[in-house]
Amino acid sequence: MAAKFIYRIKKVQRLMTERKIDILVVVKRENIIYLTGLTQIENMAVLIPIEGEPCIIANWLDADYIEEESGLKTFSYFKPRENLGDKIAKRINAYGFRNVIIGLEKYFISNTVFETIKKALPEAKFIDASDLFYKVRAIKEPSEVEKIKQAAVMVCKGMETALNLIRPGVSMLELSKEVEYALLKMNSNRIPFRIQIVSGERGLLNYAASSCKYIKDGNIVLVFLEAIYEGYYAKICRTIAVGKIPLEQELLFENLLEAQEKAIAALRPGAKAWEVDFTARRIFKKLGLENQFMDIIGYGVGLRPIEYFPIIGRKYHDLIEAGMVIELFSPKIYVKDRGGPRITDLIYVGEHENEILTAFPRKLFRV
Missing domain, CATH: 3.90.230.10 (Creatinase/methionine aminopeptidase superfamily)
Known part of the structure; x- marks a missing residue:
């Protein structure tokens, strides 16, 4: 992964620490561009933990391309057997958080994805982190x-x-x-x-x-x-x-x-x-x-x-x-x-x- 994107992710993680956010779910187009440089970004999400390596969730048709271009580990989901929300929930669990606090882009995540994550992670707390990205990108x-x-x-x-x-x-x-x-x-x-x-x-x-x-x-x-x-x-x-x-x-x-x-x-x-x-x-x-x-x-x-x-x-x-x-x-x-x-x-x-x-x-x- 290019140094400038590592630097940007570290900036985001510092703000996550201040806000006590365990993991960010990023789906908004401009935020994905900012964090990865990708423009082929339909039906995908970037997960950023407060510590450790981020990952990407993408449609299986795009996954290999996205991993090669971004340098981030990319997990695929197979439509229609799986959906983006299911895979996000599974990867959040894989990070090992307990009573996880999840930051979301409130006005940009689809209701379907949000409800799927919420159902799969009933103990999770959700907060709006939209302003975090505006401040990072300013x-x-x-x-x-x-x-x-x-x-x-x-x-x-x-x-x-x-x-x-x-x-x-x-x-x-x-x-x-x-x-x-x-x-x-x-x-x-x-x-x-x-x-x-x-x-x-x-x-x-x-x-x-x-x-x-x-x-x-x-x-x-x-x-x-x-x-x-x-x-x-x-x-x-x-x-x-x-x-x-x-x-x-x-x-x-x-x-x-x-x-x-x-x-x-x-x-x-x-x-x-x-x-x-x-x-x-x-x-x-x-x-x-x-x-x-x-x-x-x-x-x-x-x-x-x-x-x-x-x-x-x-x-x-x-x-x-x-x-x-x-x-x-x-x-x-x-x-x-x-x-x-x-x-x-x-x-x-x-x-x-x-x-x-x-x-x-x-x-x-x-x-």
Whole structure:
């Protein structure tokens, strides 16, 4: 097994000791990628004991391949005679735990697998360990940062494609297809979330999808893109003015950009998440728009487009550390008739200075 994966497993085991977890059952795709480097990971689980060697449970068709690629002992199960839950329970017993405390990814393990383990191990205690993985993955290794940078190059190229095509009379759905094709040609593993190219009142929707609506002169168009490189995400959002737009909207964007710049400057090792949020939020408080800016303004980014540690928001005390990659801003300004502008970038928190990984001009674009 590669040294970096051994190092990651040791990090997980240290946190297990703090949480008094005897064994972790890992089924979530990004956690398996993080711990093993595998991407052929359907219908499988990684078991990590508090001490000793982890193992993998996999479908018999994949078991030999997975063991060879991961370097971990792999136990197979034969469907339909056996199922994943049965085999997990047997291997937990084989580790020799008594009154075992099992950590699970609560929202990601199937009910069938969970109930099977629970029935086979009636003395076991189950706890949610989802947050453990977010904390382990929060500090990025140099190789992880490089993969995020590659994905960032893709979204920047995708944004360039969008800017070259945006004009009155083009449908946003047609535009989305062209941008998606451009991202796939640049070897984005897949399009992780639907491309959002929206304008007008749809710009205020939380997860608006591109529609058949045509771009009109005087519109503000929001372009939000994501890409994946070897499992790692990048994202970007820019605001484009088509023709002349109201001065109120231009000023709102300038305020948003100022707030983002101040938040990026505050995103330093040792800062608390709420302090970064406060730095940005006070600009909107002066304008009477504090309540039009969502309580959470950013998240970690990595093997998920949203990593739930750290969370940048007014009620969060997560500690910012060097090596984190964080998006700012996640939300837009929600003001009817003049709101909707948004700017999103990925920030690498360095020891001495930050780096904006989405190296694309940060301004109000005009076409």
